Amino acid sequence: MGHLEPPTVLRRAPAARHRVRRAAALLAAAVLALAPLTAGAGPAGADGTPAAPPAPIGPVNYVVAVDESGSIQPDEMAQEKDAALRIALGDVSPASTVAVLGFASSNTPDQHAVDVVCPPTALDTAGRDNLGGCAGQLRGRQQSEGWDTDFPAAVSQAVSLLTTNTDPTTPRVLFLLTDGKLDVPNSPQYGDQAHRQQNAQQALVTELQHAADAKVQVRPLGFGSDADQNELNLMAASGYQNGCVDLPDAKPRATLVPDSAAVGAALQTAFAAAHCLQSTTGTSGHPPVDLSVRISPLATVGSIVVDKGDPAVTATYYDPQGHQITGTGDAYGSHFELAGQGQSVESLRITDPAPGTWRIHLDAPDGHRGQLATVSVLWHGELRSSITMDPPSPAAGAPVTVTVRLQTRDGFAVTDQQDLQQLGITAQLTGDGFSPVPIPLTDAVPGTRNGSFTGKVTVPTGATGRLNVTETLTSPGLTADQDRAEGSMVAPPVNLLSAALTPPTGSAHPGDHLTATLAVHNGDQVPHTLALRAEDLAGGLLTPSPAQVTVAPGSSPVFRIALLVGSRVAFGRQLDGGSARLGGKLVVLDTTDQGRPLADPSIALTVTPRPSFVQQYQWYLLAGALLLTALLLAATAVFRHGAISRRPVGLVLVLRDAEGQEVVRRAARNGPHGWFEFDILEPRSPFPQIVNRTGGAYRVQRHRDGGAVLEERGRPGGRVLPGQPVALANGLALDLAESRSAAPPPIDTDEGLL
Structure with a gap:
């Protein structure tokens, strides 16, 4: 046990005091964030079927001790109420308890160093309601009430609450929030004035030893420049040291927060470590804004906590596929519990959450957009592994390479490094005829935590019969x-x-039929029956066929093994993000020889959703569309060319009398629909005229083979060639005289003489 040296006594400023209140609020929020976190489906068993669901996360008993020495401002009181609200909204396992203490010092007989603001309260529905009210009683002490800092009294009261009528197997955690140092110059219970500080230091050592003996973790959090990091470190190191897993990050430690902006992340990290949860901090901003936070594919349960800063702010949740989550209930393969709407803090608790980036849209009316909003998630997950040996059945005295590949509980590979940073892994070789041999495992790619570990070991020469590679993974929150x-x-x-089994690699779609090659040599004098199966992944994701083959004595056949990729339904939401990499392995067992493994290659398939008809044939469709466009353009050009070539502009109409003498000639012009429409005026007079008239009795346009087409209303048209007049009524005839102009005149449909 370390010795605590007497520190220099300093008085805290109100600003630092405010940070402690804010810390209390945020710590309460961390407690609140957790649901009765029951994990989802378990990992696949050896036969490919899902295992039984794991047990719910166990309860934890907490005490939150808040330093009340000094004065409290009105805005600090608001933070206390915010803490109560966060506790009321929390959903920790109903078996967990939380107590809230306020502490300062006892300088006269009528003063109390510690106020039990909230007694140990079970976090069921009624308990959360009670915590929401009582935590608001936290207050800043006046000098007449004792406003120094008595750590020993706070620790003593916390240990008493955590050990009275409680199950000793339930984890016990004390969060001690302070912005100062041990400071009891006015507390007579620590002896005369000259020795009080030294006596208090010794009392603190004693109380921390009691905490360690009672298996109470002490997790101090200090704020501001007055907090003593060394003192806080010794307090953390003097309590109970065993965490939920045997990893450095799970052991109690002191956290010193330099300013209020860092309080939220520091408290969430500390709380997650105490409960062995994973913690992820999202983005922040002022509403209206879109915040985001990532949920790991390993997560089985989690709670998104949104600190809106203002009750008028509204939050709308969207999963990684863009689905809007509208409230409590089941949807999109998850169960949701939404709480705290209309308050400054709200949470969305999710069982079987969709992995990926969640979006939270915040909006607020004018006048309520000044508070910074933040989002975070606390989650618990599952991690499984698949082990292969090369060779699968080594000889005694032979070296063997062991590979461990990490995967989700459903058998999908884990490749994101940020999910694997706090991971511990050990392995050993056991079997008949020798003592266990440790297997040193390292990252398969040195310096890269990619979810694959490998190590070499030599099988002892005394090994006979069965061999086992036993591997243990440890990770907080998993x-x-x-x-x-x-x-x-x-x-x-x-x-x-x-x-030798050679499985397919690369990409596949749900429902695909793939082929693996199995080459066998049987030098024995009896036939051997081999069984094939997929292991370490959920049933239905990959199925070999046939599941059994027989090899005749003295033969070396090569079998083509069909592998059926599961349906889209079998993959659930795993393909919502675009692809999923299958984990697990294919194994070949000699059932004739007690099931001895002959081959166990890992599966390396990336499955993507089957493309739609348009996606699958998009290049053909694009080529067809381009061809059709070209044909339409060509047809349009031909049509336009034909229409232009039939325009009557340039034709000269010649009207002849019964003797064939020219009476009048007029140049045709473009008219409606490429026709020149006209009438013959005064056909019986010596001087008949050709009049351009829309809807006239006659119309003319060019013929594609030369000359013109002349139509009379109500009669079929006929061809007119130059020098070959066509008879009209009243002894008249129409002839042509060719004379194109360099620039065709515009269409003119006005009636009048030409």
């Missing part, structure tokens, strides 16, 4: 493999049967 075993057998002195 239910990981404990003593995961991969069974094998020692190869016989003369190996008469061998097999």
Whole structure:
């Protein structure tokens, strides 16, 4: 136990005091964020079927001790109420309890160093309602009430609450929030004035030893320049040290927060470590704004907590696929519980959350957009593994390479490094005829945490019969493999049967039929029956067929094994993000020889959704569309060319009398629809005229083979060639005289003489 040196006594400023109140509020929010976190479906068993769901996260008993020394401002009181609200909105396991203490000092007989603001309260529905009211009683002390800092009294009261009528197997955690140092110059219970500080230091050592003996973790959080990091470190190191997992990040530690902006992240990290949860901080901003936070594919349960800063701010939640979450209930493969709408803090608790980036849209009316809003998520997940050995059945005294690949509980590979940073992994080789041999595992790619670990070990020469690779994963916030075993057998002195299985790689779609190649050599004198199956992934994702083959003695056949990729339904939401990488492995077992493994290659398939008809044939459709466009353009050009070539402009109409003498000539012009329409005026007079008239008795346009087409209303048209007049009524005839102009005149449909 370390010795606490007497620190220099300093008085805290109100600004630092405000940060402590804010810290209390945010810590309460962390407690609130958790639901009765029951994980979803378990990992696949050896036969590919899902295992039973894991047990819910166990309860934790907490005490939050808040330093009340000094004065409290009105805005600080508002933060206290905010803390109460966060507690009321929380959804920790109903078996957990939370107590809230306020502490300062006891300088006269009528003063109390510690106020039990909220007694230990079970976090069921009624308990959360009670916490929402009582936590608001936190207050700043006046000098007449004792406004120094008595750490020993706070620790003593917290340990008493955590050990009275409680289950000793339930984790016990004390969060101690302070912005100062041990400071009891006016507390007579610590002796005379000259020795009070030293006596208080010794009392603190004693109380922390009591905490350690009672298995109470102490997690101090200090704020501002007055907090003593060394003192806080010794307090954390003096309490109970065992965390939920045996990893450095799970051990109690002191956190020193330099300013109020960092309080939220620091408290969330500390709370997550105490409860062995994963913590992810999202973005922040002033409404109206879109905030975002990532939920890991390993998460089975989680709670998104939105600190809006103002009750008038509204929050709308969208999952990674853009689905809007409208409230409590089941939707899109998840269960949702929404709480706190209309308050300054609200939370969305999710069972089986969709992995990826969640979007939270915040909006607010004018006058309520000044508070910074933040979002975070606390979550618990599951991590599984798939173990392969090369060779699958090694001989005694032979080296073997062991590879461990991490994956989700459904058998999909884990490749995102940010999910694997706090991971511990150990392995050993056990079996008949020798003592356990440790297997040193390292990242398969040195310096990169990519979800694959490898190590080499030599099978002891005394090994006989069965072999097992036993692997253990540890990680805070994750239910990981404990003593995961991969069974094998020692190869016989003369190996008469061998097999090599080559699985397909690359990409596939749901419902695809793929092919693996199985090459076998049987040098034995008896037939051997081999079984094939997919292991370490959920049933229905990949199915080999046939599941069994027989190899005749003295033969070396090559089998083509069909692999059926599961349906889109079998993959659930795994393909919502565009692709999923299958984990697990294919195994070949010799059932004739007690199921001895012959081959166990890992599966390396990336499955993507089957493209739609348009996506699948888009290039053909694009080529067809381009061809059709070209044909339409060509047809339009031909039509336009034909229409232009038939325009009557340039034709000269010649009207002749019965003797064939020219009476009048007029140049035609463009008219409606490419026709020159006209009438013959005064056809019986010596001087008949050709009059351009829309809807006239006659119309003319060019013929595609030369000359013109003349139509008379109500009669079929006929061709007119120059020098070959066509008879009209009243002894008249129409002839042509060709004379194109360089610039065709515009269409003119006005009636009048030409």
